[in-house]
Amino acid sequence: MILACSLGLQVAYAHVEERYQLPSLDTPVSVRVYPEVSLYTNLRVRKNAVNLTSKEKAAFVHALNTLKNTYRKGSSISIYDEFVSLHVGLMEFMSAKINIAHAMPAFLPWHREYLLRLEQALQTIDPSVTVPYWDWTDAKALDVILREDFLGSKGQGIIVKIPGVGNFEGGFVQTGAMANWVLNENLHIEPIHQSSLGTHLLRFVKIPPFDRYPIPQEKIAALKKVDNYEIFRALLEGDTSIDKSGNLVPDWTLHNYAHGIIGGAKVKYLNILPFRDHQIQILGTMNSILSSPYDPIFWLNHSNVDRLWAEWQDDGHTGANFYPKNQAPRVPLGNNLNDPMWPWDGNVSRQNNFIPQGILSLLPKLAADDVVTPADVLDFRQLGYTYDTTLHKN
Ligand SMILES: [Cu+2]
Secondary structure, eight states: OBOOOSSOHHHHHHHHHHHOOOOOTTOOOOOOBOOOOTTOOSOEEEOBGGGOOHHHHHHHHHHHHHHHTOBOTTOSSBHHHHHHHHHHHTTTBOGGGOOTTSSSTTHHHHHHHHHHHHHHHHHHHOTTOOOOBOOTTOTTHHHHHHSTTTTOOOOEEEEEEETTTEEEEEEEOOSSTTTTOOOOTTTSEETTTTEEOOSSOEEOTTOTTSOOOSOOHHHHHHHHTOOOHHHHHHHHHTSEEEOTTSOEEEOOOHHHHHHHHHHOEEESOTTSSOHHHHEEEEOSGGGSTTTGGGSTHHHHHHHHHHHHHHHHHHTTBOSGGGSOOSOTTTSOTTSSTTOOBTTBBTTOOOBOOOSOHHHHTTSOOOOTTOBOOHHHHSOGGGGTEEETTSGGGO
C-alpha cells in the first residue's frame, strides 16, 4: 500500500531545521536547585529491564497484549493502536508547522506524558506494572529484552546485504509474545518512501551502522555535565553531539541510535555521520520515527530517556528555571514552558496535511480540557513515579 501524500515527511523535518537553533554551549544557566523529594510517598518504581523477575516480565507482557486486543467503544482500532496513532499524528498536528515532539525542546516533556499515559493504561490491566527501562550502556540488556520470555525475538527471514561488510538477517518477529500482533498498515509507515511497512512487527537488530552496542558509558557522563536544558535535550535525543573541539555537531546517537539498533536502516555511507541524513530506507518498525511505538521496545527506550532526564533534574536542574520559557519565536510554539502540547492542547493545533485522511480518522478524540504543558510534567514524582536510580532521593 502506498500512502498518497502530496508533501513528503522530509519536508516537515526541513521546517524543523530552518526554524529552531540550539543556544550556544556557553549560554549562562540558572543556579542549581535540588528537589525537596521527601514530600512524596508511595511512588511506583520503574526498574532496569535486566532486574525484572519472570513474574514482572510476564505481567508487563500480559498488560501490553491486553491493550493490543482491547477496543474502546466506537473505536476501529485497539487501545494500543490508538497510542501509536498519536505518535503518527504528531506529523499532522504541528502548531506553526513544527513537530514539537522530535528534535525540539518538547521532546522530553511530550514523551514523559505519553509514557505516563501508556503506563496508566497498563495499570488498569495490572496495577503492579511499571514501564521498565533499557540501559543502553548495559551489554546484557539487549539480550534480556529480546528473549522469548520478554519482548523477543529478533526478526527473521529477510537478508540485508551490505557490500564489503556482510549479510545480516532481520525481518518479521515470528516467535515470542508479540509474534501474533497484527499492525494497522496505515499506522506502520516507512517514512522516506511513504510506503507501508505492512501488518507485521519488523526488527533488524544490530545491523551496521547500528551495530555498536553497548553505548559507551562516557557518552552518558558527557551528557550529564551539560547544564543547559536545550543542549541536554539535543544530546539525549541524539541529533547532536559535542565534538573533540567542544563544538555542537549534528549526530545520530543515544536515543536515536537505540531506535536504529532495533529497527535498522539502509544507509548510503556506513561511517559518515549523521546517519539520519543519508538513511535511504528504514527497515524495521522501531526505526520508523512515526510508527516506532508499535514496537514495545519503544517504551523501554523512552523510559531510559526519561530516567536520564529525571536524574539530570535531580542533579541540580530541578524546576522551571531549567526549561525554556516565553522564548518564541526562537523556541517554536508548543515547546515553551506553558505551551499546551498536541494532542493535549484543547484541540487548537492546525492541521498541516502531511498525513492522509485515513490516519486522521483513527486518532482518538480527546477532551478539550485535557491540556498538558511542559510545566505540568517537570516534577516526575508529582506524576506518581520514580526510578530505581532516583530512589535514594525519595
Ligand atoms: Cu524515540
